[in-house]
Amino acid sequence: MTLSISEIILITVILLLGIGFYGLLAVRNLIKVIVSLQIMVKGMMLGFVLAGRLAGNVSLGQSLAILVIVVDTIVAIIGLALAVQIRRYAGSLDVKALTTLKR
Amino acid sequence: MNANTALIWLIAIPLAAAPIIYLAGRLSVRASTNGRSAVSAWLATLTLLSTGYPLYFVGKAVLAGSPVKLAVQAVQLRMDGIGLLLALVVLLLGLLVVLFSTAYMSGNEGEEKYYALLIAMIGSIIGLGCAADLFNLWVWFEAMAITSYMLVAFYITQPASLEAGFKYLVQSAAGSVFVLLGIVLVFSQTGTLDLLEIRNAVQSPNPLLLAAGAAFLIGFGVKSALAPMHTWLPDAHSQAPSGISAMLSGIVIEAGLVAMLRALGSISGASSSWGGLLLGFGAVNMLVGNLMALRQTQVKRLLAYSSISHMGYILLGLGIAIAFNIANGAAGAFFHLFTHALMKGLAFLAAGALLYTLHIARDDHGPLMLDDLNGASKRYPLAAFTLSIAVLALGGLPPLAGFMSKWQIFVAGAQTQNTWVIVLVIFAALNSVLSLGYYAPLVSRMYRKTPSPIVESGEPAPQTIVFPLLLLALGVVLLGFAPAWMNWLTGPAASSLLAAFGG
Amino acid sequence: MAPTLILLIIGVPWAGALLIWWIGDTRSHLQHTLAVLFSLAAAVASILLIPFAQSGTALTLPVGGVFGDFTFVADGMGIFLAAIAAIIGCFAVIFSVNYMHGEAQLGRYYALVLFFIGAMAGLVLASSLLLMFFFWEITALCSYALIAFNNDDPKAVYGGIKALLMTQLGGIGLLVGAILAYSNLGSYDLNLFIKNSGSLPAGALAVAAFGFLIAAAAKSAQFPFQTWLPDAMEAPTPISALIHAATMVNAGVYLLARFYPAFESVPGWKITVVIVGVITALLAGMMALVSNDLKRVLAYSTVSQLGYMVYAIGAGGIFASQFHLLSHSIFKALLFLAAGAVIHSIGTRDMRLMGALGRQMPVTRTVFVIGALALAGIPILNGFWSKELILEAGLLHGPVWAYAIMVFTAGLTALYTFRCVWMVFYGKARSSLHGHDAGIMMKFALIPLAFGALTTWILAGPFSHLLETSLPFHEIEAATTMRFIQEVISAPATLVALGAIALGLAAWWQRENLASLTRAFQGIGKAAEKSFGFEAxxxxxxxxxxxxxxxxxxxxxxxxxxxxxxxxxxxxxxxxxxxxxx
Missing domain, CATH: 1.10.287 (Helix Hairpins)
Incomplete structure (x- = not known):
């Protein structure tokens, strides 16, 4: 059985999304949480490329993917900066330590 | 001024002013001897006032029914009734918040960043209101989100506010991935991103478009705090500086909702269940918000949960409008959006005034507890009075604005002549009664004759903090007596919504 | 002229409220004076409005959109209730000058009282359903804020919030009825609604009918919502007299009477109204008999008397119910204010600590006894005539079992009234508390009310004429006062009721000899003390x-x-x- 290029990309996208979401649910380190988020977004970038290909508008799809990279990098930077501050002032990078606000 | 030119200015002024405010503020702080400077605050006020000028021309054109649009390369911007409402509310609330913050944030490290980010957030919300293609919508949405992450975690040395900011960021970013997923699905099916073109292309049900709709609901739903995606909200709203809490509650979560409506409207041809889904989320939101607020002991957390329940009322009105094509539902929802911005803005600012005088002015970053409010009317008569007005209005008591906007939504529910919707209206009314179960004790507390020790020793509140409270309270009372004053704004917004959903 | 007067009745107290709140608590003397002046002005305006009674819309404030027009109508039913609100409000304010002397936060007190007076007048003069609901909820808000006036006392806060939540809960019925009417008729005008009620879908009309009944029951503390009123007694006593005896609690009765022509034909509605009235009157009467708190006895008796009015409406006796409402407002306001004078002077509400106070406060005793006789239905006081009219209407148009229970309750009323008078003013002193008679301003309020309790029955003729000419849908027959007197005297129902009242009196007289009987009913007494499980x-x-x-x-x-x-x-x-x- 041979897969077409679109199908391969599609499977990759779904895998990346799934891995990233599983990561959000499972990992305990704040840095890894940000990494999981990044994995999901990377999946979506591929998704834009794929959608451009399917819709017959490859250039638009790819340019959107690049824009997603730009915006998402900012989010990642802020997330990591917050993680650094949390490590500094709360003394831990563990998600479970991050539960002072509840109820 | 030409309306299309005015639209450029409307968006450009705040976005261009944000870095200037930062630079000027930074320089003047460096130049000053005591490390504080009011330059950034005044520049921010000036920016918002001057943004009002182009808004006037844009608004005139939109209300006259002529199209206001702008194309910068591939980026399409179109202003309509909903965008106008959003722009007006955000400018109004933003101006009062900036005024309020002059004393509240004075002397904080990074004060200039606060104003720069706030102005940038306001600019992105205005942009979000007139985005005409899906991707553009997402970019404005992210810009708003990014600025709000930084504002929530503004106290970067306080573990609690860092925690709230981090959770907000992760949940919001996860939601944003779903939005992207929705865009990818729509793009792959229709080959276009323009909202109008998508709507014309989507005429029949298609499983992938349904999945895209679900992704939009969830993605934007995280931002607009639909239960069960609401969990970030109480943390973020209670930990942010009070001015930001007012902005978040009054307009940011509603902006998320507007983005959701735009995206769903474009694929409204794919399914007829969107209205029903909104009604369902509305009912759950009302109950969850009220029950969670019922036993809270922190004032700002209580108000945050009440925002969740008020989102439910807005959803109820929108759901009625979309499912049954009733303009009053949308007009009521947008009216409630407006009054909620006033009421919740007032509630958070008044609570903030007390938080400032009782805690922050003494370098204490602890939360404002309900017990701290005991007898607050004795030393802070205006803050206590306006907070009472705000919460009673939120509870839907006349002669205050919240009563009238809820009434309009309920009338729309009766106009459907549908038994289930009328049952839902009764459920909503019961929720209003339930909400008085936590608002009324809060008011009673403030009018005790023996104040709590912390109130007894409090300093008087600064004038600039009290002034915005009075303005908002006046608005809340006046709209309670003359609810039709906002029809010029809510009517066009409602017809824009119905048009977007093909009504 | 009428539109100006309507605006004055609502606007003057509200302006006064703002002014008194604004001048601040440091000038309490000025606050007292201004409160009296503004309430007096409202009372005068309300009396001047009476000659302008007419059935058409008197005043229209255009609002537009889904909110319709804010319209007012100055018909007999509205005007007379507005006058009661303004006049009794004026007496309550005059009484407060003595009662609230030296209290903290006077500004809040008077502002809320005046705000309430305006809102209550608005509620009965409004002819738009939205506007009616608007004022309806404002009165609930004021009632809550005044019950919980002493916010330091958890019991007062509890009572206030309970009153607010329960009336709001019932208010949903009014809300649903109003929005259903609007969505079907496209207008909030209540006369239009009454006229075209037949054109509504039967289901919607039934929902509205029973919704309004629920709202009325909650507002008037009728079964099954009767529990909030006794807890509302934590309010300062002038408030209890004004809001929880003479005006706001009548709003429910007003609502039922106003919309009676629209709902008359709804299957099961009339008999439900009768049942609600009968159960309430009986249960509250029994609770009044066992309570030892002076204000609670009066509160239970208010609930019970409101039950009479509701029962009269169910039996079709609109005039009788409104006439009893008038009598009851006067004698119950009198009783509460007199009780306030007692409480103010000795500082407790527990009747077990009172006794023999009559010698120390003769004026208070005299007016209280007049009020009590009117409540018990002794001829020739106003309560006698109106209660007889109700019982007569009930006998003619209502079920016989309901009539029997109501006659029994009339006896019960006499019994608990005499018990209360005896425990407070006569017998032996049960504690060393020393009372002083009512202050000068208190007397200013008490004596006119006592005079009213003796004489307002003379107004029966003009009152029926007022209602007949201005209410096109209610089919009220006007008659002269003499005609009413003859009717009451010649009706056999009167003798039956008087017999029951006499029995009640005798039962109190012979209470020692009836001790064995009392024991037999101990179970009921225990249940009554626990408010028959509704509190649970x-x-x-x-x-x-x-x-x-x-x-x-x-x-x-x-x-x-x-x-x-x-x-x-x-x-x-x-x-x-x-x-x-x-």
Missing amino acids: INTAVTTAFEQGAETLRNTQTGLLSWNILGILAGLIIVLAILAAGG
């Missing part, structure tokens, strides 16, 4: 909500992964619904 229901509901809320709070774990799981759950639910519904 309230507590259970509150506890259920609080525990539910506390349990739900556990879902906010603060754990990030859990929050993300919420997103996943939302996604699955939405996808499932979409997959099911397409």
